[in-house]
Amino acid sequence: MSEQDVQKLSKVEQIKADSRHLRGTIAEALQDGTTHFSEENVQVLKFHGVYQQDDRDLRKILKKEGKERAYTMMVRARIPGGVLNADQYLQFDRLGDMYGGGSLRITTRQTFQLHYILKSNLKETIRGINEVLLTTLGGCGDQVRNTVCCAAPHHGAFYDQVREDLLSVVNAVSAKTNAYHEIWLDGQKVDLGNDAEEEPLYGRTYLPRKFKIAFTYEGDNCCDVYSHDIGVVAHRDGDAVAGYTLIVGGGMGRTASDKNTHPALGQPLAFVTRAQLLDVCTAIVKVQRDYGNRVDRKFARMKYLIEKRGLDWFRRQVEAYYGGELQPPRELKWESSADHLGSHRDESGKAYIGIFVENGRLRDTAAVPLKSLLRDIVAKYRPVIRLTTQQNMILSELTESQVREIEEILRGAGVPLAEELPPSRLESMACVALPTCGLAIAESERVFPKVIREFEAMLQELGLGDTPVSLRMTGCPNGCARPYIAEIGFVGRVIGKYDVFLGASPDGSRMNTLFKEMVPLAELASTLRPLLQAYAAERQPGERFGDYCHRVGFDRLHALETLSVS
Numbered sequence: 001m002s003e004q005d006v007q008k009l010s011k012v013e014q015i016k017a018d019s020r021h022l023r024g025t026i027a028e029a030l031q032d033g034t035t036h037f038s039e040e041n042v043q044v045l046k047f048h049g050v051y052q053q054d055d056r057d058l059r060k061i062l063k064k065e066g067k068e069r070a071y072t073m074m075v076r077a078r079i080p081g082g083v084l085n086a087d088q089y090l091q092f093d094r095l096g097d098m099y100g101g102g103s104l105r106i107t108t109r110q111t112f113q114l115h116y117i118l119k120s121n122l123k124e125t126i127r128g129i130n131e132v133l134l135t136t137l138g139g140c141g142d143q144v145r146n147t148v149c150c151a152a153p154h155h156g157a158f159y160d161q162v163r164e165d166l167l168s169v170v171n172a173v174s175a176k177t178n179a180y181h182e183i184w185l186d187g188q189k190v191d192l193g194n195d196a197e198e199e200p201l202y203g204r205t206y207l208p209r210k211f212k213i214a215f216t217y218e219g220d221n222c223c224d225v226y227s228h229d230i231g232v233v234a235h236r237d238g239d240a241v242a243g244y245t246l247i248v249g250g251g252m253g254r255t256a257s258d259k260n261t262h263p264a265l266g267q268p269l270a271f272v273t274r275a276q277l278l279d280v281c282t283a284i285v286k287v288q289r290d291y292g293n294r295v296d297r298k299f300a301r302m303k304y305l306i307e308k309r310g311l312d313w314f315r316r317q318v319e320a321y322y323g324g325e326l327q328p329p330r331e332l333k334w335e336s337s338a339d340h341l342g343s344h345r346d347e348s349g350k351a352y353i354g355i356f357v358e359n360g361r362l363r364d365t366a367a368v369p370l371k372s373l374l375r376d377i378v379a380k381y382r383p384v385i386r387l388t389t390q391q392n393m394i395l396s397e398l399t400e401s402q403v404r405e406i407e408e409i410l411r412g413a414g415v416p417l418a419e420e421l422p423p424s425r426l427e428s429m430a431c432v433a434l435p436t437c438g439l440a441i442a443e444s445e446r447v448f449p450k451v452i453r454e455f456e457a458m459l460q461e462l463g464l465g466d467t468p469v470s471l472r473m474t475g476c477p478n479g480c481a482r483p484y485i486a487e488i489g490f491v492g493r494v495i496g497k498y499d500v501f502l503g504a505s506p507d508g509s510r511m512n513t514l515f516k517e518m519v520p521l522a523e524l525a526s527t528l529r530p531l532l533q534a535y536a537a538e539r540q541p542g543e544r545f546g547d548y549c550h551r552v553g554f555d556r557l558h559a560l561e562t563l564s565v566s
């Protein structure tokens with residue numbers, strides 16, 4: 001009997017086990033005329049890419065009036081590598097208008113989320129996504145989530161092979177239950193009970209917790225490969241893939257109330273050939289499936305398993321499941337972690353344009369009708385669209401003159417091109433937070449535009465206007481915008497106050513450290529001013545702010561800050 005059999009499994013484990021491969025009573029609940037789902041169905045719905053939320057701005061007022069919460073659903077699609085065709089993009093755009101309050105959100109895992117979906121529109125929304133041959137199954141829940149990849153549009157055999165390998169991993173780790181088709185697409189019922197239906201990788205209880213995989217090409221860390229449960233780094237041999245270095249055990253989440261929880265960067269595990277990749281990745285997922293913590297969800301991510309048992313133990317288990325010895329990992333070097341913004345040519349001579357989308361939010365405002373503008377552009381030029389893990393969007397497979405025309409359209413409507421924006425803006429991200437996120441304890445997306453502009457003005461004043469400094473904000477410690485690998489990370493502690501983290505390496509291979517707790521929103525810029533001033537005066541040629549903080553050390557940074565306050 002395993003350690004976990006004798007302990008009490010978490011409540012979610014029981015819900016998964018009882019769900020008959022993700023059915024729960026969702027189909028019935030869709031017909032019951034209520035505005036929301038039961039707690040059991042809420043947990044099962046996550047596996048279908050659906051989060052039940054409510055408008056946090058209205059919570060108190062509604063409670064006072066004795067009314068129920070203003071429930072809506074968030075629907076998250078799964079778009080491997082973030083690649084969409086024009087029809088798929090236009091369908092999301094349409095669904096956003098019809099059911100999603102007129103907005104679409106590009107996430108930090110290069111997919112689309114639709115917020116504000118009423119329960120009565122949920123089925124139509126999901127069917128709409130399926131009509132264009134995409135799914136929401138695997139958007140959330142204790143399974144492998146959307147697998148991300150460097151979004152740069154490339155051409156050539158090396159990149160084709162990486163895409164092929166990514167898709168075969170995605171296929172192998174996707175849930176196989178027929179529940180999705182039955183519930184949302186009125187597919188044929190094959191509910192044979194818990195034990196009859198095949199869910200070969202996941203079994204009845206799926207994984208202990210969410211699981212994330214990122215692919216990238218050696219040298220390019222735009223998708224923060226170290227923050228994933230598995231990072232897959234492709235090495236080149238001429239125009240072919242030589243193999244992959246696998247990094248394991250990354251994760252950003254931490255729980256405010258538990259000091260033992262923490263973000264972690266993945267560690268290199270092994271080098272695998274193309275032929276080995278699928279089986280080794282599956283073996284890693286199986287080790288987490290069988291040994292991951294199913295008692296306490298706070299410690300259920302694979303990073304805690306590796307921390308508890310050690311990387312050597314973990315490697316031995318993976319080898320046992322794989323059935324062979326693993327080769328040591330190759331050394332990794334990073335040339336860039338910047339997103340692929342601005343206009344460029346790919347290897348085949350085709351042109352592309354990476355468009356900065358502030359915090360990933362696509363909507364029309366009085367100032368800029370961004371969503372409509374992009375819809376018209378996509379409808380006219382029919383590019384291949386690539387969503388990025390930094391919440392931006394690339395239009396690719398275009399001619400040079402088409403890119404020039406698109407630039408003119410954007411400029412004419414008041415949308416700045418990436419080349420015209422301060423470099424720090426391009427490296428900035430904020431998570432969704434209020435009003436939809438049920439876990440938010442502070443604002444993020446709604447306040448960050450003001451914060452970043454204050455920083456930009458300050459950097460300009462200090463002569464650092466052309467120097468990129470990455471800033472990321474989240475409304476709680478969960479880390480959805482990966483703030484612990486930003487040069488400056490702001491993490492919400494209570495409404496209006498943030499913990500400030502400093503000193504990550506700009507290439508994403510070193511995390512930052514807590515510099516100051518509970519800084520009021522209005523003081524974020526002034527708190528960091530003396531540090532940025534010193535950086536401007538003392539930096540070494542080409543040295544980034546994160547590396548400067550790391551080099552001079554926190555004693556000096558605290559001294560600088562104290563001096564300026566006194």
Ligand code: SRM
Pocket residue numbers: 051053074076106107108109110111113139145146210212227250251252253254255301360430431432433436437438439478479480481482
């Ligand atoms: Fe996240 C939970 C939004 C990327 C770590 N995340 C949530 C929920 C679903 C809140 C909830 O559980 O009720 C948020 C919904 C907010 C809303 O209203 O939409 C939410 N996470 C997001 C998105 C939309 C942020 C964004 O601004 O883009 C990202 C969607 C990604 C996707 O398409 O799948 C998002 N979340 C991330 C990332 C970044 C990444 O994956 O690269 C992380 C850190 C990496 C990691 O997983 O370690 C992340 N989200 C979390 C956690 C902490 C997990 C942990 O290990 O402790 C939670 C809370 C949880 O799982 O209990 C969470």
Ligand code: SF4
Pocket residue numbers: 431432433434437438439440441444474475476477478479480481
């Ligand atoms: Fe919500 Fe926290 Fe994630 Fe932000 S970091 S979206 S507040 S869970």
